[in-house]
Amino acid sequence: MNLVPMAEILNKAHKENYAVGGFNINNMEFLQGIIWAAEEMDSPLILQTSEGAAKYIGMDYVIGMVDAATKNTHIPVALHLDHGGSFEFCMKCIRNGYSSVMFDGSHYQLEENIKLTKEVVKAAHAVGVSVEAELGKLGGTEDNVSVEAKDATFTDPEEAVRFVEETGVDALAIAIGTAHGVYSGDPELDFERLKTIKGKIDMPVVLHGASGVPEADVKKAVSLGINKVNVNTDFQQAFTGKIREIFVEDSGVYDPRKYCGPGREAIKDKVIEKITFLGSNGKA
Structure with a gap:
C-alpha cells in the first residue's frame, strides 16, 4: 500500500492552519x-475504520481494498484505526498495515489513560506508526457504545498538557461539546476551551462527532486550531438517503449496482463539500 503516517499529514495541517478529514469507510x-473525491480535490486523506467496521468488513478485505485504492494515487493517504479499544487490537491493525491508530482510553481515569496510551505509543512509534488519543469524553453513540450527555466531560486544558507530555501522542482528540451519532439539536461548542488547549499544547488537535455540526461552527473550530475532523454519520445518511430515494421512485429495483452506485456518488459529493470547508483542497 502507498500509505503515509498520519502525523505527516497532520503536522503540515497544524503548521498551515487547516484541517484534514478523518473519513470512515464501511464498505467498498x-x-x-471518499478517495475519488479526495483525488479530485487534490486533498490529503485519512481513511478510517472503527473496530466494528474492521470486523464487519474483515481485516484482509480492508487492507486489500485500501491497497487497490491507494497504489496509484497521487495524494498522501493514511489508514487509521478509529477508537481502538485495546492495546491488542491496535497492534493487530499495525501488523496488518495501518499507518496510524487511535487508542481511546477516555473512559479511564487520567492516570490509567496515560499509562495505557503510553504503551501504545511506544510500540507504534517503534515501527513508524502514528497515534491519536482522546482526553475528555464525548456523548452519543459510537459502534453501539452509548455515553449519556450527563456523563460526557470536556477536556481539561492542564490535563491535556500533562497527557501530551507523558504519552508522546501525535494528535489529541478533545471534547468541547460535540457528540457521536445524530444530534437532537445543534451542539454548542466551547471555542474558548479549544483556543486555550491549542495554545498550551501546540500540536495537531482532533474534533470527533462532527457530523451534524453546522458548517460555520466547524470552520471556526478549524480557524482556532482543529486539524483533523472525523466524519462518519453524515456519509451514512447520504448513502442511505440516496438509496431510499431510489426505492421510492422505483420499488422494483433489485440490482445493487443501480442503488449502491448512486449512493457512492452521494458520498463523493458530501466528501467534496467537507474537504472544501475544512480547507485541505489543493494541499496534497
Missing part, C-alpha cells in the same frame, strides 16, 4: 466515493 462504495 464508501471507500471509492
Whole structure:
C-alpha cells in the first residue's frame, strides 16, 4: 500500500492552519466515493475504520481494498484505526498495515489513560506508526457504545498538557461539546476551551462527532486550531438517503449496482463539500 503516517499529514495541517478529514469507510462504495473525491480535490486523506467496521468488513478485505485504492494515487493517504479499544487490537491493525491508530482510553481515569496510551505509543512509534488519543469524553453513540450527555466531560486544558507530555501522542482528540451519532439539536461548542488547549499544547488537535455540526461552527473550530475532523454519520445518511430515494421512485429495483452506485456518488459529493470547508483542497 502507498500509505503515509498520519502525523505527516497532520503536522503540515497544524503548521498551515487547516484541517484534514478523518473519513470512515464501511464498505467498498464508501471507500471509492471518499478517495475519488479526495483525488479530485487534490486533498490529503485519512481513511478510517472503527473496530466494528474492521470486523464487519474483515481485516484482509480492508487492507486489500485500501491497497487497490491507494497504489496509484497521487495524494498522501493514511489508514487509521478509529477508537481502538485495546492495546491488542491496535497492534493487530499495525501488523496488518495501518499507518496510524487511535487508542481511546477516555473512559479511564487520567492516570490509567496515560499509562495505557503510553504503551501504545511506544510500540507504534517503534515501527513508524502514528497515534491519536482522546482526553475528555464525548456523548452519543459510537459502534453501539452509548455515553449519556450527563456523563460526557470536556477536556481539561492542564490535563491535556500533562497527557501530551507523558504519552508522546501525535494528535489529541478533545471534547468541547460535540457528540457521536445524530444530534437532537445543534451542539454548542466551547471555542474558548479549544483556543486555550491549542495554545498550551501546540500540536495537531482532533474534533470527533462532527457530523451534524453546522458548517460555520466547524470552520471556526478549524480557524482556532482543529486539524483533523472525523466524519462518519453524515456519509451514512447520504448513502442511505440516496438509496431510499431510489426505492421510492422505483420499488422494483433489485440490482445493487443501480442503488449502491448512486449512493457512492452521494458520498463523493458530501466528501467534496467537507474537504472544501475544512480547507485541505489543493494541499496534497
